[in-house]
Amino acid sequence: MIVRQLMKTDFNKVHQSTTIAEAIALLEAARVRHLIVTDEKENMVGIVSDRDLRDASPSTLNNKESAYSMEKPLSSVMTHDVITAHPDDLVEEIATLMTQQRIGCVPVQLHDEIIGVVRDKDILRMLVKLMGADQPTSRIEVQVPNVSGMLAEVSAIIQNFEINVQSVFMYPAKRNDKKMLVFRLQTMDPRKVIDEVRDHGYEIHWPIGPEMNRYE
Amino acid sequence: MSKGKDAVFIYSDEQQSYKFSNDHPFNQDRLKMTRELLHTLGALQKSDELSARIAKENELSLIHNQDFIDAVKKASHGTFHSSMQTTFGIGTDDTPIFPGMHEAASWLVGGTLKAVEAVFEEGYLHALNLGGGLHHGFRGRASGFCIYNDSSIAIQYLRKYYDAKVMYIDTDAHHGDGVQWAFYNDPNVCTVSLHESGRFLFPGTGYVNERGHSEGYGTAVNVPFEAFTEDQSWLDAYYTVIKEVAAQFKPDVILSQNGVDAHYYDPLTHLCTTMNIYHHIPTLAHELAHKYCNGRWIAVGGGGYDIWRVVPRAWSIIWLEMTDQRHLLNQSLPTEWLDRWQQAAPVTLPKQWYDEENIYPSIPRKREIEEKNNRTVEKALRPFRDKKKRPFSPNY
Numbered sequence: 229m230i231v232r233q234l235m236k237t238d239f240n241k242v243h244q245s246t247t248i249a250e251a252i253a254l255l256e257a258a259r260v261r262h263l264i265v266t267d268e269k270e271n272m273v274g275i276v277s278d279r280d281l282r283d284a285s286p287s288t289l290n291n292k293e294s295a296y297s298m299e300k301p302l303s304s305v306m307t308h309d310v311i312t313a314h315p316d317d318l319v320e321e322i323a324t325l326m327t328q329q330r331i332g333c334v335p336v337q338l339h340d341e342i343i344g345v346v347r348d349k350d351i352l353r354m355l356v357k358l359m360g361a362d363q364p365t366s367r368i369e370v371q372v373p374n375v376s377g378m379l380a381e382v383s384a385i386i387q388n389f390e391i392n393v394q395s396v397f398m399y400p401a402k403r404n405d406k407k408m409l410v411f412r413l414q415t416m417d418p419r420k421v422i423d424e425v426r427d428h429g430y431e432i433h434w435p436i437g438p439e440m441n442r443y444e
Numbered sequence: 445m446s447k448g449k450d451a452v453f454i455y456s457d458e459q460q461s462y463k464f465s466n467d468h469p470f471n472q473d474r475l476k477m478t479r480e481l482l483h484t485l486g487a488l489q490k491s492d493e494l495s496a497r498i499a500k501e502n503e504l505s506l507i508h509n510q511d512f513i514d515a516v517k518k519a520s521h522g523t524f525h526s527s528m529q530t531t532f533g534i535g536t537d538d539t540p541i542f543p544g545m546h547e548a549a550s551w552l553v554g555g556t557l558k559a560v561e562a563v564f565e566e567g568y569l570h571a572l573n574l575g576g577g578l579h580h581g582f583r584g585r586a587s588g589f590c591i592y593n594d595s596s597i598a599i600q601y602l603r604k605y606y607d608a609k610v611m612y613i614d615t616d617a618h619h620g621d622g623v624q625w626a627f628y629n630d631p632n633v634c635t636v637s638l639h640e641s642g643r644f645l646f647p648g649t650g651y652v653n654e655r656g657h658s659e660g661y662g663t664a665v666n667v668p669f670e671a672f673t674e675d676q677s678w679l680d681a682y683y684t685v686i687k688e689v690a691a692q693f694k695p696d697v698i699l700s701q702n703g704v705d706a707h708y709y710d711p712l713t714h715l716c717t718t719m720n721i722y723h724h725i726p727t728l729a730h731e732l733a734h735k736y737c738n739g740r741w742i743a744v745g746g747g748g749y750d751i752w753r754v755v756p757r758a759w760s761i762i763w764l765e766m767t768d769q770r771h772l773l774n775q776s777l778p779t780e781w782l783d784r785w786q787q788a789a790p791v792t793l794p795k796q797w798y799d800e801e802n803i804y805p806s807i808p809r810k811r812e813i814e815e816k817n818n819r820t821v822e823k824a825l826r827p828f829r830d831k832k833k834r835p836f837s838p839n840y
Contacts, residue, residue, distance in 0.1 A: 419711065
């Protein structure tokens with residue numbers, strides 16, 4: 229999946245001369261956490277987050293402090309050096325970038341123009357879909373050796389039962405030489421599949437018996 | 445209340461025709477075994493029974509889309525396209541096609557509608573249709589062994605013809621997704637489902653944060669239990685949640701779905717409850733029906749895949765509770781019935797109405813499970829306990 233498929237094209241822009249007070253009102257009204265800051269020609273010159281604005285506001289505990297700072301323009305508190313994405317970037321690349329840089333919003337730039345934004349919540353929504361959590365399914369977890377061909381072999385077993393796979397993902401197991409495969413199967417009765425996978429020598433991590441404790 | 449006069453048992457042999465195949469876990473021999481057990485006990489007379497009926501097509505379409513009904517009819521009469529699997533969920537491993545499936549599914553729906561009529565037209569206080577409770581059926585799609593959703597149709601019927609506020613209580617181990625989504629926006633239908641967490645178990649939904657939408661916010665309640673939950677924790681949640689929700693929602697009628705697959709013996713699920721909970725479930729439903737609904741209580745069946753050791757006992761108790769014949773539970777199960785069915789059973793049939801102790805190994809995570817379930821109950825009831833945000837108060 230690429231950024232173009234995920235980005236939000238309707239986002240909030242403000243001019244750099246907007247005051248901090250006005251920007252806070254705007255954030256609250258639009259219920260967003262980031263504003264793209266532009267110059268006269270609508271070119272992006274920075275980005276500002278709700279946290280930048282909160283840091284610039286006087287403390288609620290100190291009533292005497294003048295509201296002077298609230299009248300300063302956004303250009304005084306915004307981030308000038310904005311990290312951007314390209315619409316053809318892979319989503320996982322941008323997700324990595326957001327985690328590393330600890331940012332919640334990345335503007336998407338094409339030919340000097342901002343055409344959208346990707347926010348942390350867009351990434352989360354994609355994760356829900358990827359995991360197939362929005363369809364009626366049973367979930368099974370299989371631990372396999374961390375070598376090539378394992379996904380294909382387990383999938384081939386499932387294929388024999390004419391059960392539709394709603395989603396599949398894998399993640400590293402605790403042990404380096406193992407990997408965990410997670411299948412969401414469109415069936416209420418996965419017992420036959422589970423037995424067959426186990427008979428092929430793979431370790432079923434879910435479902436398990438009540439006497440076992442997989443959380444430790 | 446006079447013995448046995450106020451309740452009616454709905455049944456007809458056609459309900460047994462809902463049969464996917466010989467080795468499919470959904471097995472309607474359950475109905476036969478339960479009814480025979482009650483007959484042998486002397487707890488169910490001919491005069492207590494009413495025949496089920498077949499639902500009409502315009503009744504099915506109270507909930508279901510026409511193209512789905514048409515597809516089921518076609519499949520029922522031998523025409524099948526593989527596209528029906530993905531579009532309508534039929535012809536799958538869970539819901540295979542069988543001749544006459546449209547009619548068989550319509551009989552189950554008709555049974556629940558007959559139960560509604562018995563209570564709202566014929567003056568009975570309580571009605572039991574164990575052939576109903578197919579709670580996974582969606583408007584346009586079969587799912588999880590369910591074709592038509594009798595409970596959704598019956599609720600819509602109650603809304604349309606009697607303008608009744610309905611509290612739907614679902615104690616099947618699987619989330620009652622079909623019924624929940626059908627009334628997710630409806631403030632006059634409160635669906636409460638207590639089930640094993642969807643983290644692993646089908647259908648995967650039923651999170652505590654599913655609470656209904658727009659005007660119906662607050663009228664969907666979900667209690668997802670941790671795997672391996674035991675009796676005490678299950679019952680604590682059941683009593684707390686059902687009592688508080690009923691007290692605020694004030695229903696006109698209770699429809700309880702009595703899937704009995706939360707039992708440790710059930711092969712499809714991972715909870716560790718025993719017969720104990722099936723003694724309590726109908727007792728509270730009965731009590732609340734008299735407290736809030738002038739006695740109006742409709743009960744249906746549902747899941748239950750240990751048809752030998754669990755279903756006949758658990759379902760019989762519902763009828764004994766409805767008819768105030770619980771004294772019959774003080775004796776063993778009738779030898780005549782045990783002898784007859786033991787021959788067919790691959791397991792030893794229990795002779796008492798409660799299970800023996802230690803039918804399952806001790807659970808290492810017991811305390812964590814109880815703690816997690818307690819927190820789930822608190823979360824589920826949060827909107828009901830926040831006085832400013834009570835879902836059913838006039839100011840909300």
